[in-house]
Amino acid sequence: MRVLVRNSLALPVGLTVVAVPLVWWLISPAAAFALVALVALEVAMSADSSVPMAGLAARLHLPARRFFLSVGLVAGVLAMRLLLPPAAVAVSAAESPVDAATEALVQPALFAEHLGAARPGLAAFGAAFIWLVFAEYLFNIDRAPRPHPWLGRLEAAAARVTRPRVLALGTAVAGAALMTALVPANDRVTVGVAGIVGVSTYLFMRAVGRLALRGDAAWRLHVYAGTVVFQRGLTVFMLFEILDGVYTLSTTNTGLAYLEQAAVAAVGVGIGAVYLARLTSRIDSTKGLARLRHLKAGAAYVLGVLAVLLWASLVVPIPGAVVGWYGTAIIGAALLTSLRWRRPRRLLAR
Template identity: 60%
Template sequence: MARSLLTVPLLTTTAVAALAWFTLGPAAALAFIALALLEIAMAADSSVPMAGIAGRLHSPARRLFLSLGIVAGVLAMRLLLPPAAVAVGDASDPASAVSEAVFAPGTFAAHLQDVRPALAAFGASFIWLVFAEYLFNTDRASRRSWLGGLEARLAAVARPRVWSLVTAATGVVLTSVLVGSASSWEPASVVPVVLGGVAGTVGYLGSKAVAKWALRSPAGTTDTSSIGTGRDAWRIHAYASTVVFERGLVVFMLFEILDGAYSLSGSGPLGSDGIGALEQAAVAGAAIAVGAVFLARLTSHLDRAAGLQRLRYLKAGAAYVLGVLSMLLWTSLLVPIPGTVVGWFGSVVIGLALATSLPWRAWVRRARVGA
């Protein structure tokens, strides 16, 4: 299974690396391989929550989501959101921000650093609210608790959506107070954190409002059995776009905010000698595309194999990855987060969820019977 899933991305990586070697030189080829392998590794973590989202979609939107939606969403969020954030933060022309990202990545990285606190605060509150959907069981789904009694009690609280908003607001306020205390309450340090946190909450509520509207049947009910067919089939695609945005934002925050490096900047693997600005942009875009294709293939396989149903705690593990990510984003506003923490926390959580999902007792019983 793993071999077949890796065939396309690895063949693509080999072909693009060879092309980069002959056209741009060995430095570009080595930089592309390093970044592409990193993208493939991190895509494995994102595939589990992506499969959970795919399971909530009806068939027409699911096919679009698993094929074009994931790839387009990841590419758009990874490559276009940073220039958009810089343009908004500097009140500049978006086209100028894109041009700077491609032709002057060092300058662009400095400008991105200026808006990083607002972006991190936005992502932390948005992603926490996504995690709170699982923590407080807003859908009231029947499930077995992964972490025991405390998780079960939190999943049974009254008014779960209120709890979600209250905890997110607490995170925004607490982080703003800590940032303010550390900076002697300088407006330039506190205001971006406050505005970013509020914008993240508003963005989440707006996304959910679009999703709720898209899933509402023409009769005005919440019965979605007819959604995805007839004249209103396009509504389910509107819903799919909201979840693509949700996951694309998570992947962007994971790569670009916590590790402190924009894909097109001169840091990380792309900082190798001999690679110009245009070459950096081409190498980064190709590596991100390889990771997005692998993410789409792995998510599609999990969806077809009903992996989240058979491995009952994988969905919980994916949810807790979001919870930890949001906490790391808030923490990154106060202290630097080591790259090793960013690179491995998702793998550890997903690995624990997978290990606890496997039928160890049944295997032991079968082994004893066989002996």
């Protein structure tokens, strides 16, 4: 098993070994140290995110799964983490996408202010969308057999509801409506509209996915994989950027010039995406979710808690320790409860 993990991480480790000296030589030692710190953060977060992503990868057909685990996951994470914040600022501040991207590079303080203003809408959008992704598991929309529910009778009852799609949509709308009523008055329109957009985007992506699966053409499978990449990329973006209020381009604030910060952030996020893809691929190839029966449930509940935290962040600040460790706690609990504990043979022989 150790050999398999070592082989799976050979590519991202090699990229790190090559990138750090290059950044040292081309930019500065400070940039190289900043890159090491950013890659370390990405690796730590990837260890948590790889399990939920493996859960979604397991639902793909083989050609689409290969695309998702190789090119699609890396491209999706890069696009969501580097392009979604400028896009959000462009919409919120009524700027062009080019102006928002330029602002992120040359005026990071102003960009951070604009991103803060856009954060309520982003959080409301992400919460509604991610809750619906979690509700697919909670209410067992695909009607998959679940002989060993992780949370016992409560989870089993939720998986047997008669109209799972209606209940999933109803809980998402109820959550969005409740938070719209609780946020400050000046944010209610933004939060309400963002929640509606989040629900609508999920329904659109589901419709596209269902249509793509109606045929056997390779392009259809890639379209379906693209919808899954969007789900995962959005989830990772929300986890990394919204809850803790940190934008990727500001995580390397070490006195570097703006373009140097952007270069270090792009390289660090890119290497982190490769780490994530390789870890996810290893979990999928070793059938870790099948052998550890509660790991898939843990991956789903990570999404459910993330949606709740996003909604809660609209009215109360979420401590960084909660953001950084809640996923580890849930996945760790799922892993421990999946292990088959056996009494020593000497005790059994007595």
